């Protein structure tokens with residue numbers, strides 16, 4: 001087969017097309033890593049206008065934080081500030097002292113963990 005054409009992406013608008021994993025709302029706003037903003041973000045995440053939760057897609061950690069947090073692929077990352085949990089899907093070293101931790105939200109974990 002010939003090379004596949006670029007996948008057709010849904011129309012990008014000002015709002016992100018991400019769906020909040022915690023409440024299912026599409027009213028989300030993406031904050032991309034590397035964009036110059038008021039806080040000079042190093043993490044990438046989106047916020048939900050309905051429930052107000054923050055969903056991280058990737059977070060930047062120093063090697064010290066990596067050691068302290070015991071991050072590993074397949075592990076669970078707890079965001080205690082927002083009471084949410086993530087599965088660590090991938091860890092990428094991007095500099096001498098910086099790692100990117102890719103996260104997948106675990107919305108069902110809250111219920112599943114309660115025994």
Ligand SMILES: [Zn+2]
Pocket residue numbers: 020021022023024025048049050051052053
């Ligand atoms: Zn939400």
